[in-house]
Amino acid sequence: xxxxxxxxxxxxxxxxxxxxxxxxxxxxxxxxxxxxxxxxxxxxxxxxxxxxxxxxxxxxxxxxxxxxxxxxxxxxxxxxxxxxxxxxxxxxxxxxxxxxxxxxxxxxxxxxxxxxxxxxxxxxxxxxxxxxxxxxxxxxxxxxxxxxxxxxxxxxxxxxxxxxxxxxxxxxxxxxxxxxxxxxxxxxxxxxxxxxxxxxxxxxxxxxxxxxxxxxxxxxxxxxxxxxxxxxxxxxxxxxxxxxxxxxxxxxxxxxxxxxxxxxxxxxxxxxxxxxxxxxxxxxxxx
Amino acid sequence: xxxxxxxxxxxxxxxxxxxxxxxxxxxxxxxxxxxxxxxxxxxxxxxxxxxxxxxxxxxxxxxxxxxxxxxxxxxxxxxxxxxxxxxxxxxxxxxxxxxxxxxxxxxxxxxxxxxxxxxxxxxxxxxxxxxxxxxxxxxxxxxxxxxxxxxxxxxxxxxxxxxxxxxxxxxxxxxxxxxxxxxxxxxxxxxxxxxxxxxxxxxxxxxxxxxxxxxxxxxxxxxxxxxxxxxxxxxxxxxxxxxxxxxxxxxxxxxxxxxxxxxxxxxxxxxxxxxxxxxxxxxxxxxxxxxxxxxxxxxxxxxxxxxxxxxxxxxxxxxxxxxxxxxx
Numbered sequence: 001x002x003x004x005x006x007x008x009x010x011x012x013x014x015x016x017x018x019x020x021x022x023x024x025x026x027x028x029x030x031x032x033x034x035x036x037x038x039x040x041x042x043x044x045x046x047x048x049x050x051x052x053x054x055x056x057x058x059x060x061x062x063x064x065x066x067x068x069x070x071x072x073x074x075x076x077x078x079x080x081x082x083x084x085x086x087x088x089x090x091x092x093x094x095x096x097x098x099x100x101x102x103x104x105x106x107x108x109x110x111x112x113x114x115x116x117x118x119x120x121x122x123x124x125x126x127x128x129x130x131x132x133x134x135x136x137x138x139x140x141x142x143x144x145x146x147x148x149x150x151x152x153x154x155x156x157x158x159x160x161x162x163x164x165x166x167x168x169x170x171x172x173x174x175x176x177x178x179x180x181x182x183x184x185x186x187x188x189x190x191x192x193x194x195x196x197x198x199x200x201x202x203x204x205x206x207x208x209x210x211x212x213x214x215x216x217x218x219x220x221x222x223x224x225x226x227x228x229x230x231x232x233x234x235x236x237x238x239x240x241x242x243x244x245x246x247x248x249x250x251x252x253x254x255x256x257x258x259x260x261x262x263x264x265x266x267x268x269x270x271x272x273x274x275x276x277x278x279x280x281x282x283x284x285x286x287x
Numbered sequence: 288x289x290x291x292x293x294x295x296x297x298x299x300x301x302x303x304x305x306x307x308x309x310x311x312x313x314x315x316x317x318x319x320x321x322x323x324x325x326x327x328x329x330x331x332x333x334x335x336x337x338x339x340x341x342x343x344x345x346x347x348x349x350x351x352x353x354x355x356x357x358x359x360x361x362x363x364x365x366x367x368x369x370x371x372x373x374x375x376x377x378x379x380x381x382x383x384x385x386x387x388x389x390x391x392x393x394x395x396x397x398x399x400x401x402x403x404x405x406x407x408x409x410x411x412x413x414x415x416x417x418x419x420x421x422x423x424x425x426x427x428x429x430x431x432x433x434x435x436x437x438x439x440x441x442x443x444x445x446x447x448x449x450x451x452x453x454x455x456x457x458x459x460x461x462x463x464x465x466x467x468x469x470x471x472x473x474x475x476x477x478x479x480x481x482x483x484x485x486x487x488x489x490x491x492x493x494x495x496x497x498x499x500x501x502x503x504x505x506x507x508x509x510x511x512x513x514x515x516x517x518x519x520x521x522x523x524x525x526x527x528x529x530x531x532x533x534x535x536x537x538x539x540x541x542x543x544x545x546x547x548x549x550x551x552x553x554x555x556x557x558x559x560x561x562x563x564x565x566x567x568x569x570x571x572x573x574x575x576x577x578x579x580x581x582x583x584x585x586x587x588x589x590x591x592x593x594x595x596x597x598x599x600x601x602x603x604x605x606x607x608x609x610x611x612x613x614x615x
Binding site: 006008009010011178179180182183184185186187188189190193197198201202 | 350353355379380382383385386387389390391394395396397398399400401408409412413441442443445446456459
């Protein structure tokens with residue numbers, strides 16, 4: 001049994017199409033570069049993210065002294081702070097999206113597959129969560145538990161999984177009428193085995209697309225919370241905090257707004273392009 | 288088929304109702320009677336063809352036998368075991384003995400799994416003790432049996448034609464050596480030349496594995512190739528049941544006669560001479576079936592009696608059962 005040709009799985013097909021989409025491919029590379037830079041960038045700089053240089057308060061970009069992005073109003077290096085901000089923003093994005101992915105996909109597929117009354121109850125519960133005012137929810141969390149970083153993850157994750165659950169439920173409803181699911185029932189699989197093996201893998205196409213569109217939303221949400229002072233606590237920072245500070249002094253220190261904002265915008269662009277590319281790559285109508 | 292043997296499958300007064308059109312939370316739902324009072328026996332190694340027009344409950348009957356839809360009345364006894372009395376776990380285990388082949392070959396295969404994963408799935412469920420190598424060996428053997436090249440084992444469903452997909456579906460069903468195989472319109476989505484191949488494959492498999500087959504189709508000319516006996520359904524009720532040649536030559540029920548006369552004949556001379564009965568009108572609504580005989584609204588011979596009394600399904604000799612007040 002040598003020479004057995006490997007089949008082209010739908011994922012292999014999609015990957016090929018994604019990589020041949022120039023915009024998505026460039027976006028993927030730029031995004032990886034930003035990620036790598038945010039991890040290793042701070043090592044290149046002589047300054048720490050929270051060390052204050054009293055000789056260079058509010059300095060414009062100065063390459064000789066090792067401040068490529070300039071310094072902020074209290075003399076901290078903006079390059080290192082932007083990279084730390086990137087870490088936090090990307091981490092929030094990844095963790096909150098993963099939380100929404102896991103809860104949303106599990107919840108949605110169970111609700112859709114079991115159907116009937118269980119489905120109604122589970123979806124009404126989602127509706128109740130939807131109707132909670134988000135800001136009020138976050139402010140309450142912060143007031144009761146203090147400003148902790150994981151609360152930001154929790155708050156965003158608790159809201160984002162609702163959309164995911166709805167999308168997966170919709171997909172599941174159409175999938176469970178397919179003949180291969182009936183074949184799986186006839187094949188003696190349990191409900192949970194069917195959900196795991198036949199339902200979830202077939203929803204992952206739209207889930208992947210939705211996820212890449214959730215990530216920028218989460219980054220913006222975190223920036224928004226930090227901008228309002230509900231997110232990350234000093235001296236730790238995120239892009240939202242940096243942009244908020246930069247916006248206060250953009251008339252005198254343009255660099256403090258320009259660099260974090262450029263990074264944020266580029267990242268969001270990249271995610272949106274990847275999302276677009278994924279949607280095209282996974283759309284079976286293309287075939 | 289000798290009748291002194293114990294039947295493999297015994298279906299007794301099987302009924303399936305669906306709730307439809309519930310307008311508000313508190314109004315009583317309407318019932319759609321998909322299957323009403325269907326009873327028959329199936330012998331080991333026998334093929335029963337089930338025919339009828341669209342919407343007469345053929346597919347529902349197949350699914351009800353496998354307990355894929357909820358049964359509202361009656362019982363299905365497979366090999367002496369009443370399937371309705373089993374718990375969910377026991378029912379799952381008994382599915383080893385009954386498998387199904389579906390109408391749409393591509394839709395019945397999960398597009399994310401390759402052929403090996405698809406065919407081996409029931410094996411992994413029902414024969415947990417098998418090693419990976421054993422499973423692969425059996426999958427390869429089964430692929431030989433259904434006429435798929437061994438080199439396809441790692442491919443995915445979208446890389447195959449309809450006929451090949453149906454072979455994959457047959458391999459998945461037959462790999463657990465079921466005693467009962469239900470083919471729900473298994474060939475109607477295929478080209479005519481492929482239909483013949485698949486029907487022949489099913490007949491070969493039946494000889495090899497001694498499987499009983501229920502072959503559901505709207506196409507009498509396909510059914511007659513494979514079936515020993517044929518059951519004609521109309522509006523979820525049994526209209527006629529007889530051995531194939533008996534039914535074909537001496538159909539008693541006007542509906543069966545209409546069905547047979549609708550089968551196209553290849554010779555134009557014969558088909559000109561042949562007097563064909565064309566049924567007028569549509570099949571009545573199963574939510575609100577006609578009183579008396581369900582066929583009376585379209586029957587050329589309908590009389591007052593047909594509207595008042597439902598004809599009994601009774602034996603007219605030589606195991607030929609008909610439900611009609613005025614059989615031919």
